[in-house]
Amino acid sequence: MELLVATAVGVLTSAGVYLLLRARTFPVVLGLTLLSYATNVYLFAMGRLVVNAPPIIDARAVSHTDPLPQALVLTAIVISFGMTAVIVVMALRSWFASGDDHVDALPRADAKEGR
Amino acid sequence: MNHWIAMPILLPVLVAALLVLVARRDLVIARVLSVASCVALVGLALALFVSATEDGTHMYALGDWPAPFGIVLVLDRLAALMLLLTSVLALLVLVYALDGSDREGPHFHALWQFQLMGINGAFLTGDFFNLFVFFEVLLIASYGLLVHGGGRERLKAGVQYVVVNLLGSTLFLLAVGLIYGVTGTLNMADLAARVPEVAADDRALLHTGALLLLLVFALKAALVPVHFWLPGAYAKAPAVVAALFAIMTKVGAYAIIRLYTLAFGADAGASAWIAAPWLLPAAMLTLLVGMTGVLGARALGQLAAFSVLGSMGTLLMAVGLFTEQALGAGLYYLVHSTLVAAALFLIAEQLGRRRGRSGDRLEAAPPVAQGSLLGGLYFAAAIGACGMPPLSGFIGKLLILDSARESVSAVWIWGLILGTSLLAIIGFARAGSLLFWKSTAPAYAGGATAKLDPRASGTEPAALLPLAVIGVLLAGLVMLTVFAGPVSEWLDVTAAQVHDPGLYVDAVLGASGANE
Numbered sequence: 001m002e003l004l005v006a007t008a009v010g011v012l013t014s015a016g017v018y019l020l021l022r023a024r025t026f027p028v029v030l031g032l033t034l035l036s037y038a039t040n041v042y043l044f045a046m047g048r049l050v051v052n053a054p055p056i057i058d059a060r061a062v063s064h065t066d067p068l069p070q071a072l073v074l075t076a077i078v079i080s081f082g083m084t085a086v087i088v089v090m091a092l093r094s095w096f097a098s099g100d101d102h103v104d105a106l107p108r109a110d111a112k113e114g115r
Numbered sequence: 116m117n118h119w120i121a122m123p124i125l126l127p128v129l130v131a132a133l134l135v136l137v138a139r140r141d142l143v144i145a146r147v148l149s150v151a152s153c154v155a156l157v158g159l160a161l162a163l164f165v166s167a168t169e170d171g172t173h174m175y176a177l178g179d180w181p182a183p184f185g186i187v188l189v190l191d192r193l194a195a196l197m198l199l200l201t202s203v204l205a206l207l208v209l210v211y212a213l214d215g216s217d218r219e220g221p222h223f224h225a226l227w228q229f230q231l232m233g234i235n236g237a238f239l240t241g242d243f244f245n246l247f248v249f250f251e252v253l254l255i256a257s258y259g260l261l262v263h264g265g266g267r268e269r270l271k272a273g274v275q276y277v278v279v280n281l282l283g284s285t286l287f288l289l290a291v292g293l294i295y296g297v298t299g300t301l302n303m304a305d306l307a308a309r310v311p312e313v314a315a316d317d318r319a320l321l322h323t324g325a326l327l328l329l330l331v332f333a334l335k336a337a338l339v340p341v342h343f344w345l346p347g348a349y350a351k352a353p354a355v356v357a358a359l360f361a362i363m364t365k366v367g368a369y370a371i372i373r374l375y376t377l378a379f380g381a382d383a384g385a386s387a388w389i390a391a392p393w394l395l396p397a398a399m400l401t402l403l404v405g406m407t408g409v410l411g412a413r414a415l416g417q418l419a420a421f422s423v424l425g426s427m428g429t430l431l432m433a434v435g436l437f438t439e440q441a442l443g444a445g446l447y448y449l450v451h452s453t454l455v456a457a458a459l460f461l462i463a464e465q466l467g468r469r470r471g472r473s474g475d476r477l478e479a480a481p482p483v484a485q486g487s488l489l490g491g492l493y494f495a496a497a498i499g500a501c502g503m504p505p506l507s508g509f510i511g512k513l514l515i516l517d518s519a520r521e522s523v524s525a526v527w528i529w530g531l532i533l534g535t536s537l538l539a540i541i542g543f544a545r546a547g548s549l550l551f552w553k554s555t556a557p558a559y560a561g562g563a564t565a566k567l568d569p570r571a572s573g574t575e576p577a578a579l580l581p582l583a584v585i586g587v588l589l590a591g592l593v594m595l596t597v598f599a600g601p602v603s604e605w606l607d608v609t610a611a612q613v614h615d616p617g618l619y620v621d622a623v624l625g626a627s628g629a630n631e
Contacts, residue, residue, distance in 0.1 A: 020282065025274060032281050039288045046296035069295070072244055076288055079251050083284070086258055087277045093262075094270035103274060 005045050012038035025091035025101045029084065036080035043073050117166070120175040120190050122159050123198055123235040126152060131228035139222070146213055149224035153206040156231065160195070160202040167195035168605070172612070172622035174241070182623050183305040189241035189623060192609040193446075197238040197369055200450055201362050203591075204457055205231055211461055211584040212355040219264035219353070226263070230256035230359065237366050241623055243291050243301045246370065250287065250335070254280050257363065260356040261348060272351035279344040283334040286327055293324030304623035307377050307616050311384035322389055325379055329390050332374070335367030337427055339400040346408060349420035354464030357416070358457035364427050365449055372434055372442065377616045380437075394435035395524060399531050402428025406535035409542035415466060415475040418546055419459035422500045425539065426452035429502075429532060433515045436522055442610035444514030447603050451507040451595055455499040458588040462493050465581060466550060477546050482554040488582065490551040495589045497543035502536050507595035512536065514603065 012034050019031025047066030055067035095101045130152040138145035167173065172191040176182060209227060217223040233253025240246050258280075262273040295301055297317045298309045313321050330341065337345040345364070349357045375390040383389075405425025412418035430452060433445030467475035469483040483489065495506070502508035512532055519528040595602060612618060 020278075028278055032278065032285075035282070035285045039285050039292075043288060043292045046292040068301070069292075072288075072292075072295075075244070075248065079248070079284075080281075082255070083251075083277075083281055086255065087274070087281065090258065090262065090270065090274050090277055093265075094267075094274050097265070097267040097270050103278065 001049055001051070005041060005049060009038050009042045009045070012041070023102055023104060025095070025103055028103055029087055029091060032087065033080075033084055036076070036084075040073050040076055040080075043069050043076060045069075117173070118175070119159065119163065119166075120173060120188050120239065121177065123156060123163070123202075124188075124232055124239065126155060126159065127228040127232040127235065131225045131232065134225040134228060135222065138224070142218065145224040146217070149227060150206075150209060150213070152228060153202065153209050153231075156202040156235075157199075157206050160199040163190055164195040164199045166190075167192050172618055174623045183300060183302045186245050187241040187302065187304075187623055188239040189304075189619065190239060191619060191622075192605075192612050193369070193372065194238045196446065196450075196606075196609060197365070198235060200365075200453055201231065201234050201238070204362055204453060205359060207584050207587055208355050208358045208457060208461070211358070211581050214578070214581045216264075216353055216355045216464075220262075222259065223263055226256045226259040227359075229253075230260060232256075234362060234366060238369060241303050243294065243303065243306070245301075247284070247287050247291060250366075251284060253363065253366065254284070257356075257360065260359070261352045263353050263356060269351045269353075272347045276344055276348040279334070283331050286334075287331045290324045290327035290331060293320060293327065297321045297324065302623070303374070303377055304620040307380075307382070307620050308624065310378050310386050311382060313386070315385075318385060322386065325374075325386070325389055326393065328374065329371065329393060332367045332370045333397065336364050336371065336431060337367070337401070337424055338394075338397045338431060339404050339428075340397070342401060342404065342424055345424055346417060346420045349423060349460075350414065350417040354416070354460045354467075357420070357460040361423065361453045361456035361460070364423060365430075365453060368427065368430055368434060368449065371431070372613060376437070376442075376613050377619055380614070380616055382616055388437055391435060391437050394431060398428050398431035398435050399527060400428070401425070402432065402531055402535050404428075406538040406542070410538050410545075412542065412546065413477055415463035415477065415546060415550065416460065418477075418542065419456060419463055422459065422539065422543075423452075423456045425535060426456065426500070428535075429512065429515065432528060432532070433518065436519060436528075438518060438521075439607070439610045439614045441515065441518035441522075442613060443603060443607040444511065444518045446606045446609060447507075447514055447595075447599075448511035450602075451499065451511045451592065454588050454591045454595070455496055455508065458492070458496045458585050458592075459500060461581065461585050461588070462489065462496055465489060465578075465585070466493075475550075477549045479549065479553045479555045485578075485582070486551060490547070492582070492585050492589065493547055493551065495592070496585075497547060499589070499592045501539040501543055503540065505596060507592045507599065510596060510599050510603075 016031045016034035016038060019027045022028055047069035050065040053063045053065045054061050055065050055070060057064050130148055134145055134148055138148060167190050175188040177186045230253055233249050233256055236249035237246060240249055258277050261276055262269050297320050298306055300306050300309055334341040349360060379386050379389050381387055402425050405421050405428050408421030409418055412421055430445050430448050433441045463475045466489055470480045473480035499506040499508045502512040516529055516532060519525050
């Protein structure tokens with residue numbers, strides 16, 4: 001299971017970083033989403049991977065799993081979900097306002113103003 | 116413990132919710148509520164400032180959960196100073212915004228209050244994950260404020276700013292996860308107690324996490340090489356927002372001071388001062404890049420943004436020395452540079468409004484209304500930003516130079532601070548003479564300058580309020596200069612307190628009982 005989780009985090013991160021380095025907003029947003037998935041899985045694994053154990057200390061349970069990373073992941077999921085919505089809206093507004101979806105520069109405006 | 120420690124966070128968030136619900140259409144109610152909230156925040160911050168000065172470090176356990184398990188707020192002298200600076204700056208800039216900047220887009224006042232909640236929370240929290248949450252709160256509000264008023268370039272800069280900061284948040288989570296995975300705690304005081312005991316095998320992981328966190332804070336503080344977002348975002352943001360953002364980079368600096376003296380400071384055993392070898396060179400480069408940018412800026416807003424970058428370099432150089440004396444000097448410079456940056460952004464906006472199509476670009480244009488008054492304000496702010504006598508920038512730089520005397524890199528620090536001061540003087544002098552002296556001859560010279568451009572009618576009585584705010588900000592510099600003695604004594608005690616992590620740890624973990 002460790003191998004599976006580690007591979008998933010690695011693949012998600014590398015795909016996310018690759019997409020983040022694209023020049024247009026849509027792949028960048030996708031890249032950020034993948035990175036946040038990778039972070040969530042990774043955070044989850046930081047409490048150590050335990051199977052079939054409750055996240056509470058209970059006399060009847062033989063072992064327990066760390067509940068804190070689960071709470072962290074929950075918070076992180078909510079925040080990254082909201083952030084994705086924010087950046088999609090801003091990217092759309094920017095696209096409507098400027099007519100292109102480049103992240104890094106304003107090639108046409110720059111050419112016009114001779115900067 | 117007093118419950119007032121939670122109020123700098125609760126008050127803005129309640130007012131913000133109220134603003135969204137009640138005052139979304141009515142600007143007058145929104146203004147009254149927002150200004151009232153900011154005035155109350157100044158009062159609160161003053162009270163907390165006095166209490167932190169007199170009684171030392173306070174801990175407030177949210178929900179009354181005992182310390183390492185629940186989330187705590189911690190008020191010490193450093194946090195109290197930052198709260199006071201934030202609330203005063205926010206009130207002044209908000210008063211400036213009443214002149215019309217708050218009308219350019221919806222929900223300005225609500226976003227302003229959310230922003231204050233995030234900043235105050237980041238200064239008060241004693242817990243890493245909570246720090247992440249407050250960073251997100253202040254960032255979400257800043258995304259909204261940055262694009263306030265809209266416009267193509269602003270949106271473009273906004274998207275870049277959001278992408279960079281989302282990446283920063285991802286790294287923050289990774290770093291927090293690493294540190295939690297190694298030490299099993301998120302409480303800063305608890306972390307300070309556990310770092311020396313980390314097993315040798317795990318230390319590399321811990322250091323990776325800690326330095327990743329340094330990268331994240333450096334991103335917020337706009338340190339080279341992760342500074343690229345700042346000049347674009349600050350120069351394109353509305354002036355009032357840029358002026359408030361003057362405190363945002365200081366949030367990053369505050370987090371660096373807090374974490375790397377508390378958990379990775381003198382008591383951290385094999386992890387002592389791990390930030391020092393990275394922070395000092397990065398800060399030097401930041402100073403150089405910032406002041407070179409000042410020299411090459413094409414507009415006054417851009418120049419102000421680059422001077423913020425330069426001041427962050429100077430400040431973090433002092434922090435990066437990690438001595439009590441240097442930290443005290445750095446804190447003095449922090450207060451000074453926040454006020455001067457805000458004043459510069461506001462002056463740039465006033466000038467931009469009066470120059471019609473030229474805006475605040477550094478080019479010759481017809482003379483502006485109230486030119487000599489604005490020029491005088493600019494002159495004072497430029498003296499402050501360059502660090503020339505008689506204003507407080509000079510004293511701040513002098514204190515930093517003095518504290519660097521013992522350092523092995525003293526030659527570099529002295530050379531860079533003095534050399535870049537020259538760059539800044541040239542940059543500011545060039546900008547000022549272009550803006551205020553090199554006017555194109557007006558076609559109908561001789562009359563009152565106010566009539567030159569109908570859009571730039573700056574002599575209306577309403578325009579007095581913004582100028583008064585800039586005046587008050589600059590008066591703050593004068594006060595900082597006049598009372599340099601008591602202020603720097605207070606800051607030296609603060610620096611000593613920061614450099615004694617035991618006080619902080621005892622305040623949080625020692626009082627592991629409940630809120631009285």
